[in-house]
Amino acid sequence: MFEPPAPATADRMLAAQRHAAEAFGLRADGRRVWGYRGRTLSAAAGPHWLRLVCAEAGTEGGTLWNGPSTSRTLPSSVPRPNLFRIRDWSTGAYAYRAELYALAPDPIVSPRPVLDEDPRLPEAWWKKITTALDALAEVEPPADREAVREEYLRRVIPQFTGHQADAAITWSTAHGDLHYGNLTRTPHILDWEGWGRAPYGYDAATLYLYALLAPATAARIRAVLAPVLDQPDARTGLLTVAAQILQAQDRTDFYAELTGPVREQLAHL
Structure with missing residues (x-):
């Protein structure tokens, strides 16, 4: 979604992603999807979607950190991939959360947040x-x-x-x-x-x-x-x-x- 972050941030997030995938017994082998300034990193991992979020140690928690977990209470008429597992850990100056989702069965409407052509939705x-x-x-x-x-x-x-x-x-x-x-x-x-x-x-x-x-x-x-x-x-x-x-x-x-x-x-x- 966004451009890859600075090399040091990218290397740190990729290492954390590998750690999370191994903890779930998976391998993150899909296309990398970066969040703003490398705060999140997501990719397909076998039949699942693995999302990693990072914060400076001591600042984790709060609205953005807990949004996906609290969304599990929303009604089924609001369609979203199931969130199966969550894993938290810290290493030095950073805290991480890994979220393991069901892989959405169809592609996103656009690779960018905005549309620049008609996606011809059914x-x-x-x-x-x-x-x-x-x-x-x-x-x-x-x-x-x-x-x-x-x-x-x-x-x-x-x-x-x-x-x-x-x-x-x-x-x-x-x-x-x-x-x-x-x-x-x-x-x-x-x-x-x-x-x-x-x-x-x-x-x-x-x-x-x-x-x-x-x-x-x-x-x-x-x-x-x-x-x-x-x-x-x-x-x-x-x-x-x-x-x-x-x-x-x-x-x-x-x-x-x-x-x-x-x-x-x-x-x-």
Whole structure:
């Protein structure tokens, strides 16, 4: 998903990945998928998917660390690969968590978080993703699970969009990172580290804005998710995603590509 990190970080994470695979009696032999700055490393391991996450020793735990394990309580109508086993350990200055998942049976929608062409998703995909988002929105998240903090969105929305968040925000439960590299063509929804409370419509807004470089798909999303996106309560969710894209444009190429289309959306909001 991201470029490999600096060589020293890559070597350390690859060694930890080999250690985790051996502990599970497997070999990580699939294509390497790096997280931001090498914080995570994932790959197929036989019939499984092995995900490794790292933190400085003493800072492990918390929302991102425990997101996948707590997501196991979500209803089955929210499709995601089963998480079978977790293994924690520390070596010197770093703590690691290895998570062993069922391997999703079909490919991801896009190798990048954003779409730059129509993925031609089947009709059943649209129905299942709508059902999943509806079911997730009704979940009451644990009190400590926040995908987006109110202080953050009230700061970045005016700073990067020129708009203001609604005075009273409607909240619901969201995946929190619902881009096209975290969705398969079944669909299965991957990478649950950041799920929790977010402004209403946040996931739907992510799917929509991240598809703006593929206009046909964006139009389809806008129509399918209109029951959410057309609600006045969804305005702050849309503004939050737009602000996050504009905030990151200088450090991430795919966000820079979205900047123009996102500003056009804001002009017509």
